[in-house]
Amino acid sequence: MRAILTSLTLLIGLVPMAWADTVTHAMGETEVPDTPQRVVVLTNEGTEAVLAMGVTPVGAANSWLGDPWYPHITGTMDGVEPLGRESAINLELLAALEPDLILGNKQRHEEIYEQLTAIAPTVLSERLRGDWRVNLEIYAAALDRQDEGAALLAEYDAEVAALSDALGGSLQEEVSVIRFLAGNIRIYQLDSFSGVILSDLGFARPANQNVPEFALRVGRESIPDMDGDRIVHFTYDNGNGEGDAAAAEALSDPLWQGLSAVQAGRVHGVDDAIWNTAGGVIAARLMLEDIAEIYGIE
Structure with missing residues (x-):
């Protein structure tokens, strides 16, 4: 492995590159090439960002769900080499792609940063929770596509404003966001992907979710704490069926059946990838579409 990295480093040193700028990121400052041609992305939200800015990476971290990509991006990932999950990147395979820029995340890749460089x-964003816009702006700077990044955010803001106006008084509903997993249930709060987007729209949240934290991890005994005027839920299942089984047990639990939102028929199952796991600009805009559909807005 070390020989591969050393040889590739020497090769890169012999190839003339036009250096565009110095990008400040989570690990310091890095000189990046002008209009990089062979980009590798090591997070799911980063993959969405580069795709939306018109860049097809040569390699990317596998999607958490899908084989190897989420269904909503599969059509745009032809020829992209899957490099393993975000937390288990295959460095030998990555090196063989001979990238001229790597985009990753400190939370996932700090320990392998030296090998990546x-x-x-290599440019690393700081965190993976909450405001996805911050990371998109870092990636846009590294790709020298600030205009494209700004345009994407402007389009998102326009869609949020239009949907918020159309929702009107419905924004007063306290929307509860719940995720079922094999080992626990999560009650999502404001510092989460869905939490940020619901806040952008102006939705109210139940008191235990209206705090600047990520999520509460609880068991089925805490189902009474999951109520709201409306409940949105999704399930993470890694293919072994355990997540789906846990969700089925929770949804049939008498405690769940007794929730006011369930009694009123205001409960909606949605896609885990869109509302949580993908975490990028493409999923954000698809989540807005889901909300419009839930509320019957064209």
Whole structure:
């Protein structure tokens, strides 16, 4: 492995590159090439960002759901080499792609940052929760596509404003966001992907979710704490059926059946990838579409 990295580093040193700028990121400052041609992305939200800015990466971290990509991006990932999950990147395969820029995340890749920088200039965003816009702006700077990034955010803001106006008084509903997993249930709060988007729209949230934290991890005994005027829920299942089984047990639990939102028929099952796991600009805009559909807005 070390020989591969060393050889590739020497090769990169012999190839003339036009250096565009120095990008400040979670690990410091990095000189990046002008209009990089072979980009590798090591997070799911980063993959969505580069795709939306018109860049097809040569390699990317596998989607958490899908084989190897989420259904909503599969059609745009032809020829992209899957490199393993975000937390288990195959460095040898990555090096063989001979990238000229690597985009990753400190939360996932701080421990392998030195190895990544031996392969190519590497830019890491800070965190993976909450406001996805911050990371998109970092990636846009690294790709020298600030205009494209700004345009994407402007389009998102316009869609949020239009949907918010159309929702009107419905924004007063306290929307509860619940995720079922094999080992626990999560009650999502404001510092989450869905939490940020609901806040952008102006939705009210139940008191235990209207706090600047990520999520409460609870068991079925805490189902009474999941109520709201409306409940949105999704399930993470890694293919072994355990997540789906846990969701089925929770949804049939008498405590769940007794929730006011359930009694009123204001409960909606949605896609885990869109509302949580993908975490990028493409999913954000698809989540807005889901909300419009839930509320019957064209």
